[in-house]
Amino acid sequence: MSQTRILTLVGSLRAASINRQVAEAAVQAAPEGVEVTIYEGLGDIPFYNEDLDVAGDVPAAAEALRVAVADADAVLLVTPEYNGTLSAVLKNAIDWASRPYGVGAIKDKPVAVVSASISGRAAEWAHGDAVKAVGVAGGVIVEAASARFGGIGERFAETHPSADAEVIAQLGAVVHELAEAAKAEVATA
Incomplete structure (x- = not known):
């Protein structure tokens, strides 16, 4: 595998979202040979409804997500914490990527979770719920990634996360570990 492709799904739709900025920093932190892309269009995907998930008639936005996840070597989730859990938009993306049951685009795909929150707890509940949802959906959580x-409201009030050396180092390590897991998955397939 010459270029490892990591698809990033951001759980906040807000244009000035710090979670979006964290995802942008992950793009910058990617080591050579690793391409990190932020998926656009999660807000266009209808809520998962099995009545809409009909072969040959899946909503275009949901099908585009499935294709993007399937084409990626790994997936990076960046989640805020909304009312003590992950955002509906990110959960919805996981749901669409998990179908059809047992063969969804996320099945056996290496996945990493990064969480960011204004609280000092760093979105630990959202992080845990994302890990659980991905595991149930059939993705493979890369614990090392x-x-x-x-405290992101204060920490990044005046600066973009990509200007924070500690953030870049942590995200670089996450992307590296996720890319290594993707390479190992390809080698064993």
């Missing part, structure tokens, strides 16, 4: 950032 994980980061949590707390």
Whole structure:
């Protein structure tokens, strides 16, 4: 595998989201040979409904997500914490990527979770719920590829996360570990 492709799904749709900025920093922190892409369009995907998930008639936005996840070597989730859990938009993306049951695009795909929150707990509940949802959906959580950032409202009030050397180092390590897991998955397939 010459270029490892990591697809990033951001759980906040807000244009000025710090979680989005963390994802942008992950793009910058990617080592050579690893391409990190932020998926656009999660807000266009309808809520998962089995009545909509009909072969040959899946909503275009949901099908585009499935294709993007399937084409990626690994997936990076960046989640805020909304009311003590992951955002509905990110859970919805996991749900669509998990179907059809047993053969969804996320099945056996290496996945890492990064969480960021204004609280000092660094979105630990959202992080845990994302890990659980991905595991149930059939993805493979890469434990070594994980980061949590707390107090982001103050920490990044005046600066983009990509200007924080500690954040770049942590995200670089996350992306590296996720890429290594993707390479190992390809080698054993």
